[in-house]
Structure formats: structure tokens, C-alpha cells
Amino acid sequence: MKLFLRQCPQVEETEVEVRYREKTREIDNLVQAINQSADTIMGIKGNGDTELIYISDILYFEAVDRDIFAYKAQDVYRIRKTLYELEEDLRDRFFVRISRSTIVNIKAVRSVAPEDSRRVKLLLKNGEYVLVSRNYVNDFKRAIGMKEGKHG
Amino acid sequence: MAEIRKASLVSAVCFTLSILIYAVVSLILGTVMVPRDVLLIALMFVVIGVINYIRLLIRHTRWGMSKSLFIRNIIAAPIYFAVGVGFATLILGFWSLSTVLFLASIFLPVFIVIQTVMYFIAKAKTDKMNEALSDFMKEHGGDEEE
Numbered sequence A: 001m002k003l004f005l006r007q008c009p010q011v012e013e014t015e016v017e018v019r020y021r022e023k024t025r026e027i028d029n030l031v032q033a034i035n036q037s038a039d040t041i042m043g044i045k046g047n048g049d050t051e052l053i054y055i056s057d058i059l060y061f062e063a064v065d066r067d068i069f070a071y072k073a074q075d076v077y078r079i080r081k082t083l084y085e086l087e088e089d090l091r092d093r094f095f096v097r098i099s100r101s102t103i104v105n106i107k108a109v110r111s112v113a114p115e116d117s118r119r120v121k122l123l124l125k126n127g128e129y130v131l132v133s134r135n136y137v138n139d140f141k142r143a144i145g146m147k148e149g150k151h152g
Numbered sequence B: 001m002a003e004i005r006k007a008s009l010v011s012a013v014c015f016t017l018s019i020l021i022y023a024v025v026s027l028i029l030g031t032v033m034v035p036r037d038v039l040l041i042a043l044m045f046v047v048i049g050v051i052n053y054i055r056l057l058i059r060h061t062r063w064g065m066s067k068s069l070f071i072r073n074i075i076a077a078p079i080y081f082a083v084g085v086g087f088a089t090l091i092l093g094f095w096s097l098s099t100v101l102f103l104a105s106i107f108l109p110v111f112i113v114i115q116t117v118m119y120f121i122a123k124a125k126t127d128k129m130n131e132a133l134s135d136f137m138k139e140h141g142g143d144e145e146e
Helices: A025-038 A081-093 A132-141 B002-028 B036-061 B064-068 B069-092 B097-140
Strands: A040-044 A051-052 A060-064 A067-071 A076-079 A095-099 A100-104 A108-115 A120-124 A129-132
Touching: A060 A076, A060 A081, A060 B064, A081 A095, A081 A100, A081 A108, A095 A129, A108 B069, A108 B097, A120 B069, A129 A132, A132 B097, B036 B069
Parallel strands: none
Antiparallel strands: A040 A051, A040 A076, A060 A067, A060 A100, A067 A076, A095 A100, A108 A120, A120 A129
16 A cells, blocks of 8 residues: 655645545554544445545534434535444543434533423524433533532 | 324323323212223324324424524414314314304413413523523634634
8 A cells, every 4th residue: 555645735724535446444444543643533425425524523413213303504424433433432521412313512512491391492503402301401401511509 | 203102192192181181070079980981082082192203203304493482383273182182072072153253362371371370491501502502602713604
């Protein structure tokens, strides 16, 4: 395998292009290594193209049927991981599970408002709302640092 | 599907309670339960179930999510009142306009007051969460991009 490194001051973001004759295990490992080296995750766009997404750009992950989707402010990507794996991987990166099907980026939350059935809704920075299920409200409170006695 | 299940469950519980109340009142007054009335009560809760289902669908829209629970309930209150009055008229006989207005003047303010109190209790809790969220953002450097 040949490795070329080229400094291009004009590019806005680091680009990695892997040129291969055939997709082998070596390629998969390489992609995985690149994936792990940065704060990124591999996402599949609607047209099938794969793209590395910065974790911090993701507002929330949602499970729809058997697929997991990552939602950025504008784009949606399919992710090849389970919600459980994501929950484990992103625990230290300010993501928290807010329902059976959703993990939210706390840093993308703008405000919290009451909803019915002891649920709350979160306004995200793109103007979208996500619901925190009753069973996950305490997890969300803990994630934002609410302690008994401090914030009630 | 979950919405249909939830709307049906609420209607079923309310129907059962109303039949129980009807039975107790009939027992106290020594009257008999009229099958037609039971059917009308059942039909009323079917209508209410459909309204609840539509409300649940609307709640998940962008518009529904942007409105507070208080506003959504206030919008729905006159619809429930109209359905209730409509079926009560069918069961108990024709109500004059003054009776309907009298009931509306009691029901709507009481409903609004209850909703307001419930909203402020819930809001007090989320205010604390907003406070904690603000502290969290200061501490961990929240994403400032809009």
C-alpha cells in the first residue's frame, strides 16, 4: 500500500481519498482506523455515498425500524451501528439517551419545555424538537448535571 | 399505530368510568339504564377517540411541537365541549342556548384555570432544567453556532 500525504492550504477540511482496486479487509480496517482517529463517524447518505461526519455536528441519532439515522442540522445519514453501541461510544461526548429510539447531543439542545405525560421536549439548535420519554427524564437531568437539591 | 392504541385506551377508560357513573346515578335515582343511552355514550367516546387520535397526529407535526401543551389543550377544549354538549342533548333531551352558554361559562374558565395551574407546575420543573442546561453549556462550552 502506498501512502501519499500532500499539504493543500486551499482545502477547508482535511480530505482522505482511498483508491483501491478491490474492497478488502485491509481497506475496511483502514477506513475504520481513519474513523477512529478523528471525532467522526461513518454515515451513509440517501444516494448511498459514505461520508465521515463529525460527531459534534450531529444533533441526534434516531432508530427507525431497524435502521439508525444521524441527524445534522440539514442532512440525514444512515449509520451502521446499533443505538446501544452508539450510546456506549458517545457516553463521554455529551450524548444521552432520551427515549427507546433517540440519543441526543446535549450541546445541541437550546431549551427544555414541558410536555404531556411527564415528558419534556427539547428544542434543538436547528429549530427541531425531540421528546424525552418519561423513563429517560432523569437520565437527561443527570446528563446536564442536575443533582438532588441543586436544581430539584 | 401507537397513536391509535393510546387514543383507544383513553376512550375505553373514559367510557368505562362514564358507564359506572351512569350506573351509580341510576341506582341512586331508582331509574333504569336505557340501552340507547349506553350506545350514545359509547358513540361519544368513539368520536372523542377520533379527536384524540387526530390530536396525537398533530402533536408530532412541526406546528404541534412548536406549540406548548397548554395552547394545544386550550384549542381542543371547545371541540370536546361541543361533542359533550351534542351527545348530552341527544341523551337528556334538547338544551336551550342559555343552558349551553351557562355550561360553557363554567366549563371553559374552569378548564383554562386547571390547564394554567398544571402548565406552571410543569414549567417550574423545566425552568430548573433550563437553568441546569445553561450551567452545563457554560461549563462545557456549548455549540454557539445557530
